[in-house]
Amino acid sequence: MKKKIITGGLAGAANGFFGAGGGLFLVPLFVRWLGLEQKRAFATSVAVILPLSAVSLVVYFLKGGISISSVWPTLLGGLVGGIVSGRVFGGVNVTTLRRIFGILIIYGGIRAVLLI
Amino acid sequence: MTIVFDFIIGLVTGILSGFGIGGGSLLILYLTLFSGVPQYTAAGINLLYFIFCAPAALISHFKNKLIDGKTALCCIAAGVPSSVLAAIAAAYLDVGVLRRIFGVFLLYIGIRELFFDIPSRRKAPGRRPDSDLVSSGAESGAIKNPEKKTDI
Secondary structure (H helix, E strand, C coil), X not given: CHHHHHHHHHHHHHXXXXXXXXXXXXXXXXXXXXXCCHHHHHHHHHHHHHHHHHHHHHHHHHHCCCCCCCCHHHHHHHHHHHHHHHHHHHHCCHHHHHHHHHHHHHXXXXXXXXXX | CXXXXXXXXXXXXXXXXXXXXXXXXXXXXHHHHCCCCCHHHHHHHHHHHHHHHHHHHHHHXXXXXXXXXXXXXXXXXXXXXXXXXXXXXXXXXXXXXXXXXXXXXXXXXXXXXXXXXXXXXXXXXXXXXXXXXXXXXXXXXXHHCCCXXXXX
């Protein structure tokens, strides 16, 4: 119970602060602390992040205002991506995806730290 | 053309987001690096984006019995207040500082995702958490052997 609360709290902090990345905290903690099987951990992280994103979004909306008009193609892509994602998940090799993701994210991280 | 490209970016990151592999972080990077959106706005867009993307994936995950409901509810209850506090805190930070902190976070996550495996499941006595998974054949061979190296 305590572990679940800490795990959820960390995910919320990342989700609210960065607007992303809650799942990246959740999955390893789910597996290591709470003993969830890998695929179950990934899927459950999505279930946790969705309501947290909704809550954070309200704050972001009040603080910054978000215009949908400029990002609708991306939103639409996300809608389709979500549908595809759920259907193909069973046969996906998560490890390979994590490696590719890692390379992209390190590149982006370097640019973000240097503000370039 | 930009519209098509934006759609494709949304599609690809959406697939990753549905898996829970950090599509959101990639989308924020795309928005800040290539579309010139400020960090806080990009984060807000990504949150909105997740509301579009996640439900469909989530329905599939539910149908495939991949959601641990009790764990999810507990984490949501704990995560809601911390989300609100963190989102307010981020709003008061300088955008450049916020982006730098995000960068450090990404470097940590990136190194972890690139070089480390997710640890294998600890034995939980009296539980058979994934018996339904194995019987439904939802797992691939690689997932059954988490220690097996599948480096690219």
